[in-house]
Amino acid sequence: MNSEQKLRVDTxxxxxxxxxxxxxxxxxxxVPDAEYDRLMRELIALEAEFPELKTSDSPSQRIGGEPLxxxxxxxHQLPMLSxxxxxxEQEWQAFVKRIADRLNSNDTLKxxxxxxxxxxxxxxxxxxxxxxxxxxxxDGTTGENITENVKTIKSIPLRLQGDRFPDVLExxxxxxxxxxxxxxxxxxxxxxxxxxxxxxRNAAAGSLRQLDSKITAKRNLAFYAYGLGHxxxxxxxxxGEQWLxxxxxxxxxxxxxxxxxxxxxxxxxxxxxxxxxxxxxxLTRREQLNYEIDGTVFKVDDIALQQRLGFVxxxxxxxxxxxFPAQEELxxxxxVEFQV
Ligand code: NAD
Numbered sequence: 417m418n419s420e421q422k423l424r425v426d427t428x429x430x431x432x433x434x435x436x437x438x439x440x441x442x443x444x445x446x447v448p449d450a451e452y453d454r455l456m457r458e459l460i461a462l463e464a465e466f467p468e469l470k471t472s473d474s475p476s477q478r479i480g481g482e483p484l485x486x487x488x489x490x491x492h493q494l495p496m497l498s499x500x501x502x503x504x505e506q507e508w509q510a511f512v513k514r515i516a517d518r519l520n521s522n523d524t525l526k527x528x529x530x531x532x533x534x535x536x537x538x539x540x541x542x543x544x545x546x547x548x549x550x551x552x553x554x555d556g557t558t559g560e561n562i563t564e565n566v567k568t569i570k571s572i573p574l575r576l577q578g579d580r581f582p583d584v585l586e587x588x589x590x591x592x593x594x595x596x597x598x599x600x601x602x603x604x605x606x607x608x609x610x611x612x613x614x615x616x617r618n619a620a621a622g623s624l625r626q627l628d629s630k631i632t633a634k635r636n637l638a639f640y641a642y643g644l645g646h647x648x649x650x651x652x653x654x655x656g657e658q659w660l661x662x663x664x665x666x667x668x669x670x671x672x673x674x675x676x677x678x679x680x681x682x683x684x685x686x687x688x689x690x691x692x693x694x695x696x697x698x699l700t701r702r703e704q705l706n707y708e709i710d711g712t713v714f715k716v717d718d719i720a721l722q723q724r725l726g727f728v729x730x731x732x733x734x735x736x737x738x739x740f741p742a743q744e745e746l747x748x749x750x751x752v753e754f755q756v
Contacts, residue, residue: 421462425469428459432475440481443621445614449710450742477729479556486627487560490551493646496537496588497556498730499713501737505692511736512688515716518725518733525716527685528665529694530642532711532737535592535620538566539645542585545576552625556730565624566591568633573675582656586645587676593620594706597636616708638707640679641671664717681705684717695738702740711739 435452439445445452456476463470470476479498483489502508516522537553550566551559566572569591576585593601598616605612613619623635644667647656661667665684672678681698685691695712702709716722716734725733 421466422469425459425462425466428455428462429475431455432459436475436478436481441484443618443625445618448742453739453742479730480553481555483552483554483558483560484625487562487625489554490539490549490559490561492539492551492557492559493586495556496539496553496559496645497727497732499532499735499737500728500731501711501739503739503741508691508736508738515725515734519721524687525721526663526718527688527691527714528663528668528717529683529685529691530713530715531679531681531698531705531709532713532739533590533592533640533642533679534615534617534708534710535590536617536624538562538589538591538624538639540566540572540587540589541645542576542581542587544583545579545581547572547574560625562624564629565626565632568629569637569639571677572639577675578673580659581674582647582649582659584646584648584656585674586647587641587671588643588645589639589641589676591620591624591637591639592616592707593623593635594638595708596706598708601635639677641668641676642679642682642713643667644671660719662719664715664719664722667719685714691738699740709740711737713737 432452432455435445435447435455439452459474460476463474463476479496500511502511512525515525539551539553539559540547541549541551547567548563549561550563551561553559567574593616595616598613598619601619602612604610613622619635620637623632623637626632643664644660647653647660649655649659661670663684665682668678668682683694685694691714698705698709698712714736715732716725722732722734727733
């Protein structure tokens with residue numbers, strides 16, 4: 417390592433911290449995602465080559481951004497993590513090999529395959545089947561309390577269906593704005609001479625992080641569940657877990673039975689040989705889907721294996737986003753609404 421690399425790492429820290437703030441806190445990115453991803457990958461490569469340059473406050477080790485002070489804060493009982501990503505067949509094979517090495521097994525792995533929805537991660541908390549709280553991911557540990565805003569999303573049940581569920585059930589998923597709603601919103605804004613949103617992801621984030629839930633109510637947001645957070649029965653997480661299936665896919669089906677929306681594209685793949693065709697199929701149909709996606713996500717389906725694999729600093733080892741090639745270099749709109 418020489419001072420040139422140290423200087424480059426410092427510059428990358430500064431740039432990425434600034435872009436993170438603009439994206440996560442202000443909902444107002446100034447560079448395309450592809451540019452952000454390129455800089456992040458450069459930083460990760462430098463940190464891999466020169467481990468002494470990797471610090472705990474590096475953007476590569478952090479999730480999202482600080483929660484906005486305008487909202488009350490929620491501490492997540494289980495952290496809300498990000499996802500690692502791969503961009504090529506070669507990187508995908510490396511991901512599978514890392515799993516096989518860690519499990520010390522070459523057994524065929526089943527994967528739960530899901531579209532990577534381009535919205536905003538939220539955690540919904542149900543107590544005795546009643547919706548009591550919703551929070552954003554924030555920095556992964558602390559998020560914003562957006563309960564009133566989430567209540568306006570009609571597809572999210574305020575009471576779970578049926579009568580068998582853990583006493584406490586935290587559902588993790590993505591709030592997003594369907595493409596048609598996004599286009600309508602921007603068309604109306606242009607007509608009224610108001611500010612427009614850069615893309616559906618920013619529109620969803622800006623709409624959800626409103627201090628006035630009446631505005632959120634008009635925005636036609638949607639939600640798909642993709643996982644679970646803390647569960648508990650009789651004060652015990654172990655008892656809470658007993659209610660749940662031992663397959664990630666089956667758990668999502670359980671959530672669906674309780675009335676939570678599940679993306680219809682989610683599929684259980686019986687071996688990694690099916691991964692490529694799932695990815696290609698979704699990529700081909702990307703334009704026809706009525707919501708924006710930026711890739712696919714593959715999660716080891718067996719919960720016991722997930723637990724054995726565990727987590728690294730900001731993401732689980734048992735899942736990865738297989739991202740699509742950058743679609744566009746994003747024409748950023750100059751005025752992006754920001755209302756908190
Ligand atoms: P990410 O968006 O790459 O992946 C993690 C997120 O994916 C989760 O938090 C969840 O919200 C979402 N997700 C969607 N579908 C999912 C599914 N089926 N299962 C699980 N999670 C699912 O990670 P991130 O840390 O939120 O953001 C990093 C990305 O954001 C970057 O790669 C970049 O593209 C973009 N970004 C852009 C800028 C910018 O300035 N343009 C700045 C920061 C981040």
